[in-house]
Amino acid sequence: MLFEQVNSIIAEIEQASPDTPEALEQFRIRFLGSKNVIKALSGEIRNIPNEQKRDFGRLVNEAIAAAEAKFQALKSGLDAAVEQISAASLDLSAPGEPGIWGTRHPISITMNRIIRIFERIGFVVAEDREIEDDWHNFTALNTPEDHPARDMQDTYYLRGSDNLLLRTHTSSVQARLMNVQQPPIRIIAPGRVYRNETISARSHCQFHQVEGLYVDEGVSFADLKQTLLYFAKEMFGATQIRLRPSFFPFTEPSAEMDVYLGTDTEDNYRLTKGTGWLEILGCGMVDPAVLDNCGIDSERYTGFAFGMGIERQAMRLFGINDIRLLFENDTRFLRQFATVV
Secondary structure, eight states: OHHHHHHHHHHHHHHOOOEEEEHHHHHHHHHHHHTTTHHHHHGGGGGOOOOHHHHHHHHHHHHHHHHHHHHHHHHHHHHHHHHHHHHHHTTTSSSSOOOOOOOOOOHHHHHHHHHHHTTTOOOOOOOOOOOEEHHHHHHGGGGOOOGGGGSSOOOOOOOOOOEEEEEESSSSHHHHHHOOOSSSEEEEEEEEEEEOOOOSSSSSSEEEEEEEEEETTOOOOHHHHHHHHHHHHHHHHOEEEEEEEEEEETTEEEEEEEOOOOOSSSHHHTTTTTTTTEEEEEEEEEOOHHHHHHTTOTTTTTEEEEEHHHHHHHHHTTTTTOOOGSSOOOHHGGGTTOOOO
């Protein structure tokens, strides 16, 4: 009786001819699904006399093989038919759908421009971690725990840790490099930084910086000024810069650098508030205490450092009036930079 049932199933498989995807799926479920009719019969092998079990098992395997072969043949035939129908209905004269191409982000464009400028005068790119420890982010840079300058960089500490934080500047990259490399050092450190600031049109809790460091024997403030003048010419076309006294805990003396854009255009007049001068970056000579903290002989070596925010540079270059636009990933906004190099 069981042999006859299996033979009947094999005959049913051979005669089956589903001609639609739905009918083919029903065929698969009946003969190859998790609860198919062949599996139900194979479970009856325990009721077969021992001398017939081998023949019965062979017959069940033939039924399974027949079902699999028939399913693959039918599936191939249906796929070919669907493809033929699709090809026949294809209108080759219809216009294609335009693809949406990605573009470089204005922050990336601006950062790459800055990097290329400094690479031309011997600076190399240095990168490191964004989760930093307190020593490399603050203490090594002449900002101990009780230093009032820490209030200028309100910080995100990791939960449960008084030592690990999201770096507030890429100066931590400089500190780590000086700890493992003796001068000469000539690097730029681009990257993402974080500060606990209110998000508005002019500020954000996450932004990007490029900082530079040059340490060697005989490095002077004149070297710093000449380097920054070269950058101002290449980046902004400016032929004049001015350095105004300022304060940073890791440089002494410290300065803010302005470039002269003039007031001959409406954009320059607006950017410079009618003065012709635009603040670009902070800079100064590396404080000897920072060199000593990082294991560099401050009696033998001197150096200068500078740093600038990339978002502010991008906003000035492309006339963007709201920093939040740089973080919203609005493709309508980003597509405007598709042709910028």
